[in-house]
Amino acid sequence: xxxxxxxxxxxxxxxxxxxxxxxxxxxxxxxxxxxxxxxxxxxxxxxxxxxxxxxxxxxxxxxxxxxxxxxxxxxxxxxxxxxxxxxxxxxxxxxxxxxxxxxxxxxxxxxxxxxxxxxxxxxxxxxxxxxxxxxxxxxxxxxxxxxxxxxxxxxxxxxxxxxxxxxxxxxxxxxxxxxxxxxxxxxxxxxxxxxxxxxxxxxxxxxxxxxxxxxxxxxxxxxxxxxxxxxxxxxxxxxxxxxxxxxxxxxxxxxxxxxxxxxxxxxxx
Numbered sequence: 001x002x003x004x005x006x007x008x009x010x011x012x013x014x015x016x017x018x019x020x021x022x023x024x025x026x027x028x029x030x031x032x033x034x035x036x037x038x039x040x041x042x043x044x045x046x047x048x049x050x051x052x053x054x055x056x057x058x059x060x061x062x063x064x065x066x067x068x069x070x071x072x073x074x075x076x077x078x079x080x081x082x083x084x085x086x087x088x089x090x091x092x093x094x095x096x097x098x099x100x101x102x103x104x105x106x107x108x109x110x111x112x113x114x115x116x117x118x119x120x121x122x123x124x125x126x127x128x129x130x131x132x133x134x135x136x137x138x139x140x141x142x143x144x145x146x147x148x149x150x151x152x153x154x155x156x157x158x159x160x161x162x163x164x165x166x167x168x169x170x171x172x173x174x175x176x177x178x179x180x181x182x183x184x185x186x187x188x189x190x191x192x193x194x195x196x197x198x199x200x201x202x203x204x205x206x207x208x209x210x211x212x213x214x215x216x217x218x219x220x221x222x223x224x225x226x227x228x229x230x231x232x233x234x235x236x237x238x239x240x241x242x243x244x245x246x247x248x249x250x251x252x253x254x255x256x257x258x259x260x261x262x263x264x265x266x267x268x269x
Contacts, residue, residue: 012123012126012127012135012182012184013178014178014179014181014182014183014184015119015122015123015178015179015182015184016138016139016142017178018078018119018175018176018177018178018179018182019115019119019139019142019143019146019175019179020142020143020145020146020149021146021171021172021174021175021178022082022085022112022115022171022172022175023142023143023146023147023150024146024147024149024150024153024171025086025089025150025167025168025169025170025171025172025175026108026112026147026150026172027146027147027148027149027150027151028150028151028153028154028164028167028168028171029089029092029108029150029165029168030051030054031150031151031154032154032159032164032165032168033047033050033051033092033101033105034047034050034051035154035159036092036159036160037050037098037101039159039160040096042098046098049098049102050098050101050102050105051105053101053102053103053105053106053109054105054106054108054109054112055109055216056106056109057105057106057107057108057109057110057111057112057113058109058110058112058113059109059113060106060109060110060113061109061110061111061112061113061114061117062113062117064110065077065081065110065113065114065117066117068080068081068114069114069117069118069121073186074118074121074122074186074187075179075180075186077114077118078114078115078118078119078176078179078180079176079179079180081111081112081114081115081118082111082115082172082173082175082176082179083173083176084107084111085107085108085111085112085115085172086168086169086172086173087169088104088107088108088111089108089165089168089169089172090165090166090169091104092104092165093162093165119139120136120139121187122184122186122187123135123136123139124136125187126184126185126187150171153167
């Protein structure tokens with residue numbers, strides 16, 4: 001690890017910790033809703049729609065959440081969106097209805113898109129060209145490891161009950177604390193108001209656009225329906241929790257070499 005990276009990481013540790021906490025809560029919630037929906041006799045189509053609604057919210061939030069950051073700043077945006085996401089998690093417990101869950105997951109997706117933009121733009125503005133690739137690789141590994149942790153928390157409570165929903169709310173709420181108290185200075189102008197031209201992007205990198213779409217379809221389907229599929233196959237409570245996040249373990253390997261490279265992800269975002 002280079003000296004510049006060692007000097008930068010302590011300053012950004014609180015920001016990465018907040019990101020890790022919200023990702024633990026996010027992946028626990030996604031896994032829990034798939035299982036709880038199956039318990040509530042939702043059809044596979046309804047469970048898939050609940051999972052898809054989150055990504056619809058992600059897309060909409062990616063397009064419009066930047067405006068909120070421009071108006072009120074990074075810290076306030078993170079606090080507001082995290083509070084909404086934490087509160088929405090309990091709505092799934094209060095109202096067991098596919099329509100309500102779909103709407104709530106879309107709201108959650110919008111909030112998390114904004115949270116991701118806050119963290120990524122904050123990190124991107126806090127590093128230089130020499131450390132950007134390393135920091136963003138650490139960021140990627142943090143999210144994947146946190147996602148593994150969130151899925152491993154499912155056996156901590158009964159999916160039929162309320163405890164796991166409380167865990168989700170607590171984790172997302174606690175993500176506010178290190179971010180609000182971070183010593184890293186929030187960037188003043190880190191979010192661009194330029195619109196993305198998808199056709200121009202496709203002309204520049206057709207393979208990248210098509211691959212991103214296909215990866216999104218496959219991974220969202222996997223994470224939305226895998227838990228429900230296991231339960232319907234007769235595994236109400238999988239005996240080996242360590243096997244659940246196998247996909248995330250596999251995804252963890254690509255960023256690791258990048259963490260040692262100064263050029264990886266340079267200029268991203």
